[in-house]
Amino acid sequence: MISHNSILKRTLPMLMQCAEAHRKPRWLPVAKSKIFRIPKRPVISEEERIELLRINNNYKTQMRAIKRFYHEEMIKEKSTLESASSEMSQQLEAEEWERCVKINDTWNAQIAAEREERRKKELQEMEEFALARMEAKDKELRDRIAKASEEIREQKKLSSTFITPENLEEAIDKALANPVDYNFAIDLQGQQYLGRDTPIPTKEQKKAATNN
Amino acid sequence: MTTTVIKYVGRTTDFKGKTLWEIVGSLKNFGVGRIIVRSVFERYPEPSFMKIVKVETCPDEERRRVRVWVEKTFRGKKLEKLTEIYRTSYKPDYKLIPKHEEANLLKSIKDVHDFPDVILPRTIEMPPLMKKFIMKDHENKGMENLKEYVMPLSYNSSPNRVARIAEGDEKPTVQFTMGLGKPASPSLYEGVPLN
Numbered sequence: 001m002i003s004h005n006s007i008l009k010r011t012l013p014m015l016m017q018c019a020e021a022h023r024k025p026r027w028l029p030v031a032k033s034k035i036f037r038i039p040k041r042p043v044i045s046e047e048e049r050i051e052l053l054r055i056n057n058n059y060k061t062q063m064r065a066i067k068r069f070y071h072e073e074m075i076k077e078k079s080t081l082e083s084a085s086s087e088m089s090q091q092l093e094a095e096e097w098e099r100c101v102k103i104n105d106t107w108n109a110q111i112a113a114e115r116e117e118r119r120k121k122e123l124q125e126m127e128e129f130a131l132a133r134m135e136a137k138d139k140e141l142r143d144r145i146a147k148a149s150e151e152i153r154e155q156k157k158l159s160s161t162f163i164t165p166e167n168l169e170e171a172i173d174k175a176l177a178n179p180v181d182y183n184f185a186i187d188l189q190g191q192q193y194l195g196r197d198t199p200i201p202t203k204e205q206k207k208a209a210t211n212n
Numbered sequence: 213m214t215t216t217v218i219k220y221v222g223r224t225t226d227f228k229g230k231t232l233w234e235i236v237g238s239l240k241n242f243g244v245g246r247i248i249v250r251s252v253f254e255r256y257p258e259p260s261f262m263k264i265v266k267v268e269t270c271p272d273e274e275r276r277r278v279r280v281w282v283e284k285t286f287r288g289k290k291l292e293k294l295t296e297i298y299r300t301s302y303k304p305d306y307k308l309i310p311k312h313e314e315a316n317l318l319k320s321i322k323d324v325h326d327f328p329d330v331i332l333p334r335t336i337e338m339p340p341l342m343k344k345f346i347m348k349d350h351e352n353k354g355m356e357n358l359k360e361y362v363m364p365l366s367y368n369s370s371p372n373r374v375a376r377i378a379e380g381d382e383k384p385t386v387q388f389t390m391g392l393g394k395p396a397s398p399s400l401y402e403g404v405p406l407n
Contacts, residue, residue, distance in 0.1 A: 041223070047396075048397070054395075061336070064366050065366065
């Protein structure tokens with residue numbers, strides 16, 4: 001449940017209003033409530049009408065003259081440009097072309113030199129990287145061989161104690177002579193009593209043992 | 213045909229009369245030879261009217277329109293060519309002149325205009341900023357400065373044109389300038405210093 005205080009102390013108001021004017025977007029048709037509205041016809045006095053007409057006519061005449069002037073100028077400029085390009089400036093254009101080709105060649109040479117240098121550097125880096133990798137691989141192999149030979153040596157040392165067909169009888173005799181019993185019992189104190197036949201002391205015996 | 217009472221609804225209009233088809237469609241032989249008037253052109257003191265020469269009806273999709281060729285007299289001047297009325301034939305602005313008034317209307321045309329001949333200038337002075345701009349431009353390009361900063365005027369062509377454009381060295385009767393000009397109704401500019 002929302003407390004009365006929390007409503008009073010809220011940061012945002014419960015109802016919000018947009019400050020912008022409420023307007024119909026341009027592309028919507030006339031609102032239903034405005035279909036039969038007839039806008040009032042503006043009333044312009046005769047004096048004002050005449051003056052506005054005169055001013056607007058003046059403006060249109062002036063603007064037409066200016067537009068025509070610039071339009072004609074543009075056409076003139078275009079035609080002069082075209083005529084110039086067709087006759088006299090062909091040589092100029094050829095010279096310009098030559099110049100551009102020269103500049104282009106120098107740029108190409110410069111870029112080629114840079115590229116060569118970069119290629120060399122890249123190749124060297126690649127070689128170094130490959131060498132380092134090969135070395136690492138070699139080292140790893142060597143390590144592995146060393147480890148394996150160590151293992152072999154250990155196993156060889158151990159092999160003297162292996163049971164072979166020659167000393168099989170002896171081993172059996174030895175095992176029979178020394179039987180090993182892995183069974184054990186455990187009491188509440190966690191003491192282990194190894195062997196199946198080990199006698200387990202009674203409570204009294206334990207007490208006596210502790211008293212002494 | 214009984215006259216219909218017209219009740220106007222909605223926005224007001226300057227037009228007054230009927231559409232051309234409403235007039236022509238109810239006349240014998242589509243009203244060839246009769247005289248019609250557009251009420252908008254009645255604002256001029258000189259008579260303006262049109263005599264129907266030929267009528268062509270339109271398909272059903274264009275039921276408000278009709279194609280009519282007329283001999284047009286505009287501001288007391290008869291045009292040489294026939295005028296076709298099609299695009300504006302739907303406008304409810306045409307009036308039929310009764311037969312007994314036709315003679316009067318034709319008589320009212322005078323051989324000489326009662327308005328003074330207007331001769332329009334061919335050139336206009338450039339606006340001040342444009343003048344300076346062009347001066348600078350010419351300086352930059354190393355060209356000679358112009359003697360007078362004028363540019364040609366262009367007018368919309370219309371068969372109804374009353375004013376004449378000056379030919380050769382003719383002196384125009386009106387001058388167009390790049391300023392406010394002489395106000396048509398000075399009472400609006402009271403207390404405003406002009407120039």
